[in-house]
Amino acid sequence: MTTTTLTTTLATPEARTTARTRVRGEWAAFVGLLLVTGVLYVWNLAASGWANSFYSAAVQAGTKNWVAFFYGSSDAANSITVDKPPASLWLMELSARIFGLSSWSILLPEALMGVATVAIVYVAVRHRFGAVAGLVAGGALAVTPVAALMFRFNNPDALLLLLLTTAVVFTLRAIERERVRWLVLAGVAVGFGFLTKQLQAFLILPVLAGAYLAFARTGVLKRLVHLLLALGAVIVSAGWWVAIVELVPASARPYIGGSQSNSFLELTFGYNGFGRLTGNETGSVTGGTGTATGGGAGSWGSTGLFRLFENEIGGQISWLIPAALALMVAALVLIGRAPRTDARRVTIATFGGWLLVTLLAFSFMGGIFHAYYTVALAAPVAGLLAASGAVVWGARERLWVRIVLAVASAGTAAWAWVLLSRASDWLPWLKVVVLVLGLAAAAAVVALPWLSKRVAPAVLVLLIVAGLVSPTAYTLETVSTAHTGSIVTAGPTVAGSMGGGPGGMGGGQGGPGAGRGGGQGAPGGMGGAPSAGQGAQGGFPGQGGSSSTSGQNAAPSQTGAQSQGAPGGQAAGGAGGLLGGTSVSSTLTALLEKDASDYTWVAATTGSNEAASYQLATGDSVMPIGGFNGSDPSPTLAQFKKYVAEGKIHYYIAGSVGQSNGGSDVASTIASWVEATYTAKTVGGVTVYDLSASTSSSSAAG
Secondary structure (H helix, E strand, O other), X not given: OOHHHHXXXXXXXXXXXXXXXXXXXXXXXXXXXXXXXXXXXXXXXHHHOOOOHHHHHHHHXXXXXXXXXXXOXXXXXXXXXXXXXXXXXXXXXXXXXXXXXOHHHHHHHHHHHHHHHHHHHHHHHHHHHOHHHHHHHHHHHHOOHHHHHHOOOOOOHHHHHHHHHHHHHHHHHHHHHOOHHHHHHHHHHHHHHHHHHHHHHHHHHHHHXXXXXXXXXXXXXXXXXXXHHHHHHHHHHHHHHXXXXXXXXXXXXXXXXXXXXXXXXXXXXXXXXXHHHHOOOOOXXXXXXXXXXXXXXXXXXXXXXXXXXXXXXXXXXXXXXXXXXXXXXXXXXXXXXXXXXXXXXXXXXXHHHHHHHHHHHHHHOOOOOOHHHHXXXXXXXXXXXXXXXXXXXXXXXOHHHHHHHHHHHHHHXXXXXXXXXXXXXXXXXXXXXXHHHHHHHHHXXXXXXXXXXXXXXHHHHHHHHHHHHHHXXXXXXXXXXXXXXXXXXOOOOOOOOOOOOOOOEOOOOOOOOOXXXXXXXXXXXXXXXXXXXXXXXXXXXXXXXXXXXXXXOOXXXXXXXXXXXXXXXXXXXXXXXXXXXXXXXXXXXXXXXXXXXXXXXXXXXXOHHHHHHHHHHHOOOEEEEOOOOOOOOOOOHHHHHHHHHOOOEEEEEOOOOOOOOOOOXXXXXXXXXXXXXXXXXXXXXXXEEEOOOOOOOOXXXX
């Protein structure tokens, strides 16, 4: 029964007054939840600087050029796009156009999307299970560490989670109200999810279709027709942009970053598609496990059923997963023989299906995998936990139900002990507190029949606090720490991490590409790309490495260390420079800004992260040769020579060519040609070639 129906059907004035008071209290609690979430996500938001400068540079480009806005170009001169569709960039770019380009204007939409996602999860659960369950769902989502990380960061994952959560709620509404328009709107949300992060958005389609087909009240044939209409909505809402990109001649648009053939469809089904599952990602910075069947161990960690519980990944998301699954099973048993369309079963099955499908996909994908991907699980875990918990708590008079609650509480506390032990130097007393709280809650819930009925709400509060205190502590650590770079993790640094801690991944100590200083290339080579400095970022995947908060572009005035050049024109930096970006000295910034208006690109360098650092420092277009990994065939050597001959590129900045996993070697070819044709000089610790000068043999200059 809804709140409105309850209020209007109560018989006495006293009852109606009590109902109105309850409604006002629920609204106050809901508003309080959103305010606390907003403060949590917005507080000190600009501390991370440009955060992921790869996307921040694209935002900058989109504020300067509407064509770059539409395509999601890395630079305002539209040489190449980012390796994702542009939907998430559009929101940040609109914010930056309104408020001016800054860290705050870029990250504010992400934080607001976090608040909106919390609100949607609350509404979905509260509508069917009551206000307390809604508050638990919203609160659990808000304090999930990886959610707090990504709703304060500028990767596409924040928008993707918002859209998928919206699609789930629309589908539940379609089932409940027998209105096809809600199902169509769910399809639109998934379609725009595709324009955010491509095929990852489609993981939820079998769950939504299965839920509607299994639980909708209409006839089977009508359900199938409705699903076809929803599928059409997905195709139209995702396909309009894809059609434009594919139909516009390649010469009239930027190169599609991440592809080897300048095709968005190749990007969709290859590098960002099935390659993520199989590990066969041509042009990736490094190979994957090569298997999607489990057991493999490659550069992105081992696959298998417990992958999301291992290393630093566990602390991102897994705190409440075991409890949520256990409570789901118990709740479905309790619902038992209720009608097929029972709203409780529909909601729990939908959230549970969403969680299980995504969890299994992430556990066994053999390609690129980062810990922050697990933010996609945050909403289903929170919704499933609260919805199932409400059903189980409502049947607490049964002994076996109380045992399930007790085991869930004690098990959550024990698992928190394990996760907290991985960060042994961080708040070592916390795991003791959590274990005591969890065991106390378990004992109290078993003893409920022998306690006063007035104690039951306090026991429920104890259960909730015991379960949420650990992820909340991780989240507070996350929001109080700056995060920069391409690969970031929530919470403190833990033993055995794939990509380091808050600083993300790049050329820090302990992994390939660590800065070596010097800046001079080895014989036959060229000066390497500046890294973020020693210790600034985590090591290469699987290698560990130290980390700090002073990652990519955290201090633009500092000069990064340089990787030593390697023979054959390739720098030894590998993924370090490519994924970590660099700090840019004021001397080099001034050089690039001089006569900038005379050139289409003030500079060119290998890799989008390196280019982004220089672009954000100067505010002018910098060409990222080879795209994100430096392995896309953009531009070709002939195109690059043509741009130079036409006076469109002022400087070439020596960069790390890195590993390409079968991608194009155009970056190395261009580097060799520049080195052999122009004179090198060192500016602010970086090797630079003036392409506007007359050609000569390469020689070092101070």
